[in-house]
Amino acid sequence: MDKLKKEFSKIYDKYVEKIFRFVFLKVNSKEVAEDLTSETFLRTWEVFRQGNPKIENVSAFLYQTARNLITDYYREKGKTQIISPEARPITDPRQNLEKQAILNSEMERIRKALSELDEDYQNAIIWYYLDELPIQEVANLLDRTVPATRVLISRAIKALREKLEKV
Amino acid sequence: MTTEKEVIEKIKVLKQIKPEKKWVFLTKEKILGKEPIFFPFLKPAFAGLLFILILLGLSFTSLPGEPFYLIKKLVERGQTVFVPEEERPKLELELANKRLEELSKIAEKNDVKKLAPAINEAKESVANATKNLVKSKKVDKEIVQKTLELEKKKQEVEKVLGTKITEEGTEDPTKLVAKYLIEDFENRTLTDEQKQILEKAKGYFENGDFAKVLELLLTIGQ
Numbered sequence: 001m002d003k004l005k006k007e008f009s010k011i012y013d014k015y016v017e018k019i020f021r022f023v024f025l026k027v028n029s030k031e032v033a034e035d036l037t038s039e040t041f042l043r044t045w046e047v048f049r050q051g052n053p054k055i056e057n058v059s060a061f062l063y064q065t066a067r068n069l070i071t072d073y074y075r076e077k078g079k080t081q082i083i084s085p086e087a088r089p090i091t092d093p094r095q096n097l098e099k100q101a102i103l104n105s106e107m108e109r110i111r112k113a114l115s116e117l118d119e120d121y122q123n124a125i126i127w128y129y130l131d132e133l134p135i136q137e138v139a140n141l142l143d144r145t146v147p148a149t150r151v152l153i154s155r156a157i158k159a160l161r162e163k164l165e166k167v
Numbered sequence: 168m169t170t171e172k173e174v175i176e177k178i179k180v181l182k183q184i185k186p187e188k189k190w191v192f193l194t195k196e197k198i199l200g201k202e203p204i205f206f207p208f209l210k211p212a213f214a215g216l217l218f219i220l221i222l223l224g225l226s227f228t229s230l231p232g233e234p235f236y237l238i239k240k241l242v243e244r245g246q247t248v249f250v251p252e253e254e255r256p257k258l259e260l261e262l263a264n265k266r267l268e269e270l271s272k273i274a275e276k277n278d279v280k281k282l283a284p285a286i287n288e289a290k291e292s293v294a295n296a297t298k299n300l301v302k303s304k305k306v307d308k309e310i311v312q313k314t315l316e317l318e319k320k321k322q323e324v325e326k327v328l329g330t331k332i333t334e335e336g337t338e339d340p341t342k343l344v345a346k347y348l349i350e351d352f353e354n355r356t357l358t359d360e361q362k363q364i365l366e367k368a369k370g371y372f373e374n375g376d377f378a379k380v381l382e383l384l385l386t387i388g389q
Binding site: 005008009012013016017020021024025033034037038041042045106107110111114125129130157158160161164165 | 169170171174175177178179180181182183184185186190191194195197198199200
């Protein structure tokens with residue numbers, strides 16, 4: 001058990017920021033992102049420690065669990081994935097106020113534009129450019145071939161650029 | 168107009184979104200339980216090492232007849248293995264000095280139970296020193312000094328215990344060193360004054376005062 005805990009502890013350290021950011025970008029609430037990220041890791045740990053079914057790809061399992069939880073969250077609350085303009089991004093508090101204000105404003109703009117894209121476009125951008133996953137892994141997560149994923153990523157960027165010009 | 172490359176750069180701003188460190192820590196603890204505080208020295212491998220160090224520490228001050236004395240002897244014997252042949256007499260003299268010190272401590276405390284093993288250890292050790300001196304037949308200033316030290320301690324202990332430390336049938340190390348030293352000086356070119364000292368030393372040798380021989384001849388060497 002200790003060996004499993006150690007192994008999962010490393011997985012947690014490696015992915016916790018990525019999963020939190022992924023969830024946060026979808027739910028736009030720190031508290032909800034914390035709850036869903038926590039639940040994502042708890043569920044993954046349960047399966048991981050039982051070894052049944054065996055998790056072949058931990059990162060894919062984590063992102064898929066997070067996606068399911070996000071879907072459940074919106075279904076249960078009867079909410080739609082709309083980003084509130086008042087939502088405050090979570091940034092490094094050590095930065096000076098002016099710099100932080102500029103950064104927050106830019107982050108708001110990008111996040112708002114991103115949230116208005118199709119889910120596959122959003123995920124492709126997050127996984128490939130933010131989480132820097134290999135193209136093969138992004139393709140697996142999107143259940144597409146690598147060439148199809150490249151095309152999707154390219155279209156996603158184009159769509160985001162158009163959105164940014166509007167917001 | 169923003170290029171796609173610029174858009175990609177802008178996306179990276181979102182990397183600033185991070186969970187609070189405290190939340191990260193507490194959530195991990197909630198899922199996996201508290202992580203045990205890591206004490207490296209409590210791990211089995213370190214515990215073994217610690218045990219050995221404690222044993223060595225305890226054995227260092229132990230006396231003949233005590234539980235950890237055997238370890239002390241083993242460590243000392245281990246040291247002699249790595250010492251070159253020409254240095255062996257010095258080391259054996261050092262060990263014999265240690266044995267006499269131990270015997271002296273036991274005699275002071277009047278610890279009757281440990282006395283017999285301590286006398287045996289001292290006798291064996293002095294015999295070993297003698298054997299190595301016979302083997303090498305070489306003496307230098309350090310050997311003479313160590314032998315003098317040994318002789319002094321031996322005399323003190325013999326006086327207190329009323330028993331001889333040199334085993335029967337073996338030569339006395341002081342006598343042996345005195346003999347080698349005289350032979351050595353006889354083969355050297357000496358000044359008149361040095362010749363006189365050597366003659367005087369020979370006289371002491373005839374009278375069995377071997378320690379005096381060493382003291383005298385040490386002055387020539389200086």
